[in-house]
Amino acid sequence: MLSIDRAIVDAIVAHARRDHPDEACGVVAGPAGSDLATRHIPMENAARSMTFYEFDSMEQLRVWREMDDRDEAPVVIYHSHTATEAYPSRTDVSFAGEPDAHYLLVSTREPDSEEIRSFRIVAGVVTEEKVCILDAGVDPHAVQSYMFGQSPATVDYECSGR
């Protein structure tokens, strides 16, 4: 499961909207070993393409070194799909080189709603996971949990008790 602050999700969605129709990409770093996504780092899409994204290799070196110096890891690696669903493509799977990262995909194909889904991609195997949005600004104890983009039968709607 990916637990992530709503403010960071909002910033990722805003980045994806800003770069639409090109794909947007970036990282959310967090303390190594914590699995906490705390520091949003929007990255340049060096490919500047509607169907491909690629970190600039020099920017990546700088950001990865900075994470190393701060004892952080790339907890989330995100990118957008601008005309298709938020599911890893074959290219995404073949490049996925951070086995501990959550691969977050945002689809901006609909103009007024976003599909947000998260995956583990390890040795070519894609496993979807639940996304838990933490509303820290409201009440740190009132953790709300949403299932994004999964089959409706498994969505735990807040109103399900009624």
Add this chain to the structure above:
Amino acid sequence: MAIEVRIPTILRSHTGGAKIVEGTGDTLGDLFADLDSRHDGLKGRLVTDTGALHRFVNVYINDEDVRFLGALEAKLNDGDSVTILPAVAGGAPDFAAVAARGLRAGSPAAR
């Protein structure tokens, strides 16, 4: 001539979990061959069957991307530091890429 090599998480299965290893070589290709003699299978993750640098990795000598230094032919000096990172890239499903190429007027795919 010792060269420090930083290994990314995904390749540490070849180095017994080590994050930093040492090797020798006059060129990057020589260094990878030397590393492979102690870290079995590492070279196969960095170099393709046809002898080119794999597109799934970025390799840096000190602060430079080796793709701008001659790739596997890049020269190494004593005390250099080599960093290997997984290339972060991907994109929309292949059918979308094909469709986009087809739509671009004048492109070879559209003709």
